[in-house]
Amino acid sequence: MADETSNGAEAPALPKLQILTQYVRDMSFENIAVQKGLASEGKPDIQVQVNLDAKQRGGDRFEVSIKLTANSTIGENPVFILEIDYAGLFVIQNVPKEQLHPFLMIECPRQIFPFLRRIVSDVTRDGGYPPLNLEPIDFIGLYRAGMARQAELQKEKEEVAGSA
Template sequence: MADEGDVLSDLNTGAANGADNQPIAGLISQYVKDLSVENPNAPESFQWQDQPELDVQFNIGAKKINDEITEVELKISVTAKAQAGTAYLIELSYCGLVGMRNMVDEQVHAFTYAEAPRILFPFARRVIADAVRDAGYAPLLLDPIDFQGLYIQQLQARQQEGANPFAAGNA
């Protein structure tokens, strides 16, 4: 039997029973919003001997759906070019609906532009790999991306510019 002063958990926190006041964030759903696969020089491109150069670009966007739900969008573009021309071009818009409640603006911004993309990226990476494979090439496995590190770099750059790093639209 525990002594009167030995309390493991104080259930009298002052909050009403069932109060929903703790910060919470999570992924509600994820989906391909847009996918474009171009294979402009097939079947000739399958005969090319030189290794194509890859250009991979990505961008993160966010659109507020309501007070608690935000759509986070990963846009990834992959172009493979050889001396003879473009082998393939893949453009993907991969989205996730993110729910966030009882969080300060800085936490919402960080989750939207660093953590949510980190969660979504492995799934977008698989879509890209499958699209390249379905175009007739060896699957392309994109290197992992340090979204947290990129996010911190972006914040520091905006602070050095004197801009509010958490202003709407900043990624």
């Protein structure tokens, strides 16, 4: 029986998100301090960069990946570099086309981030360092910043084309 509203009309289908699988697509951990025989004493400075990507994999299936790079240094000495590309394969249904891109770039990464966080913690701990516990990521803010960058690039292209 279909869902009905109080006036007898069918209610719109609710968005559906299903995670089929999630996996490490690619990972590299360079343990620079150990390889060079350097003592890694002191408080490290850790810089984390995050990029997102989404690709349709046929019909209602989408692959969404979080590409994370963590660079650790003490002073000017590198300690380690961790690069990981972690992805999930999702089935997404009943999401309006105009809302699909933000859904892919916000909700899907939010679902797989806790698993990526655990892997990063384990890899850094297994590398001989205190576990790197990533702070929660504001995927909405990250999406908005990315869209603002795209709008700015588009504006610059239009200005260049207009002045030519």
